[in-house]
Amino acid sequence: MLTIAANSLKSRRFCDGVSRRNFIKIGALGMGGLTLPQLLHAEAQSGIRRSQKAVIMIYLPGGPPHQDTFDIKLDAPSEIRGEFKPIPTNVAGIEICEHLPLFARCMDKFALIRSISDAVDDHSDFMCMTGRRKNNQPPGGWPSFGSAISKVLGQTDPAIPAFVGLEPRMQHRPYNAATAGYIGVGHNSFKPAGDGKADMVLNGVTVDRLSDRRRLLASFDRFRRDVDGSGLMEGLDTFNQQAFGVLTSSKLLEALDYSRENPRLIERYGKGDAKVHGDAAPMLNEQFLVARRLVEAGARAVTVAYGFWDYHGNNFQNARADMPLLDQGVTALVEDLHQRGLDKDVSVIVWGEFGRTPTVNKDGGRDHWPRASCALLAGGGMKTGQVIGATDRLGGEPSERPVTFGEVFATLYHNLGIDVNKTTVNDLAGRPHFLVDGGAQPMKEVI
Numbered sequence: 084m085l086t087i088a089a090n091s092l093k094s095r096r097f098c099d100g101v102s103r104r105n106f107i108k109i110g111a112l113g114m115g116g117l118t119l120p121q122l123l124h125a126e127a128q129s130g131i132r133r134s135q136k137a138v139i140m141i142y143l144p145g146g147p148p149h150q151d152t153f154d155i156k157l158d159a160p161s162e163i164r165g166e167f168k169p170i171p172t173n174v175a176g177i178e179i180c181e182h183l184p185l186f187a188r189c190m191d192k193f194a195l196i197r198s199i200s201d202a203v204d205d206h207s208d209f210m211c212m213t214g215r216r217k218n219n220q221p222p223g224g225w226p227s228f229g230s231a232i233s234k235v236l237g238q239t240d241p242a243i244p245a246f247v248g249l250e251p252r253m254q255h256r257p258y259n260a261a262t263a264g265y266i267g268v269g270h271n272s273f274k275p276a277g278d279g280k281a282d283m284v285l286n287g288v289t290v291d292r293l294s295d296r297r298r299l300l301a302s303f304d305r306f307r308r309d310v311d312g313s314g315l316m317e318g319l320d321t322f323n324q325q326a327f328g329v330l331t332s333s334k335l336l337e338a339l340d341y342s343r344e345n346p347r348l349i350e351r352y353g354k355g356d357a358k359v360h361g362d363a364a365p366m367l368n369e370q371f372l373v374a375r376r377l378v379e380a381g382a383r384a385v386t387v388a389y390g391f392w393d394y395h396g397n398n399f400q401n402a403r404a405d406m407p408l409l410d411q412g413v414t415a416l417v418e419d420l421h422q423r424g425l426d427k428d429v430s431v432i433v434w435g436e437f438g439r440t441p442t443v444n445k446d447g448g449r450d451h452w453p454r455a456s457c458a459l460l461a462g463g464g465m466k467t468g469q470v471i472g473a474t475d476r477l478g479g480e481p482s483e484r485p486v487t488f489g490e491v492f493a494t495l496y497h498n499l500g501i502d503v504n505k506t507t508v509n510d511l512a513g514r515p516h517f518l519v520d521g522g523a524q525p526m527k528e529v530i
Contacts, residue, residue, distance in 0.1 A: 135239065136428050136499045137378035138232070138463075140386045141371075141413060142211050142250065143435035144364060145393030148449050149457040150441065150478040151402050153179050154197045163441045163477050166399045174468045182406040185414040191468035192417050192426075194460040194529050198472025200485035202437040202453035206393070211436055212261030212386070214492035215520055222511035223265025228492055229384035230263035230270040231518050234508055235501055236383055242334040243381035248272030249370045250388030265510040272386065275339055338380040341372045348372075352415040355408050364388040366405065368412035375419055378429050383499070392435055396446035417461045430463030430498045432491065441477040455481055458491060463498035465529040489523030497525040 148165070150156050155169040155178065169178035172190035179187055179195075186193070202210060209217055212227040226234075229246035238245045263270040341349065355368035366389055374385040389409065394401050413433055420426045438456030439449030455474045461467060472484035493503045496518055503523070507515035 146435040147392040148439040196458040198481035214488040226264035226266040227261040233270040239381040244273035353411040371416040396448040427464040431461040434458035489519040
């Protein structure tokens, strides 16, 4: 048995009053009662294809203020206009917040959507991870996009899970509500980290000692000898052997061990902020580097939760602290993908569950606003260096080209080579479902 453990962290609550704590365990690697061999068997049944196409989703829990980041409304009334000023980017005509200078420097590598129009007022990652609403779900529930990718495409390498979740899993009523749904727990995300890799234990070896490759490999050698000495390996079926491959292969561990990178590159990504922000997730910039390493190693979908953006109070003070960290981490990731020649194959999406109110409240914050929000797309061979859609003068309603969650997901699936008009997955009642709702199509602006 290989155990990966994370300590609980103290944190303040989200505005809905629900307390969530981070945890992760991979003991017998059980998810919903299934062991890793069973999970691998489920993935194999889907029909594995060979491809290096991948998606990295960066989820911003709580919903960042679109009017203070990528959709500045300088001519709005004072009670709506924020404290921040716009700055030009390297794409003529596109301006963003002054506290995002690195984004401004490489905006040609991003497609900025300013008119996400169909969010719901729900502190949950459900829409961002599934592209659908929670109501009227089929038997088993809607699956997350990573689970759908795992089901449809399978693994590229037995040692690398198809779907890896770097975001922390919350206890009690989970903030990250999206699961594999009717696709089955065999396609839930593989979680190699909880609160942070400093809390992770791999067969008695902490991640702090990952740099000591001699000790790490010796530990796994002892594990292999113990297994072989019992004669167990001879009696294991194919999926058990694949399970041991995941647990003992150095490939996954090497992908997680970002200390192997050039120190200058690690410095470019930055350290972020390890403390828990609000009740969501720390701002660990190393996750972006690990995500790149995972897709390079063969993961098809990697998700990251980053920070706490539920600014009901002190909006501008919080944003001044958090935006530079996001600015550094995301731009480092996208530039790194380009420099490594991965920008045609790896798609990146950055978004939160909704936007924020045009009006600044009495506490200097902005409240929930599902009627308009922003998203960023990069990589995947998409046409970047453009703005898609617009909001009105107050930033409250889409005024041009409303974009739906389904369209974004249709685009991401398209980038992976999945035809959303033909591909279906059956629910628990045996009924087939398309991967996106309402006949949503890939966005013509970017493909």
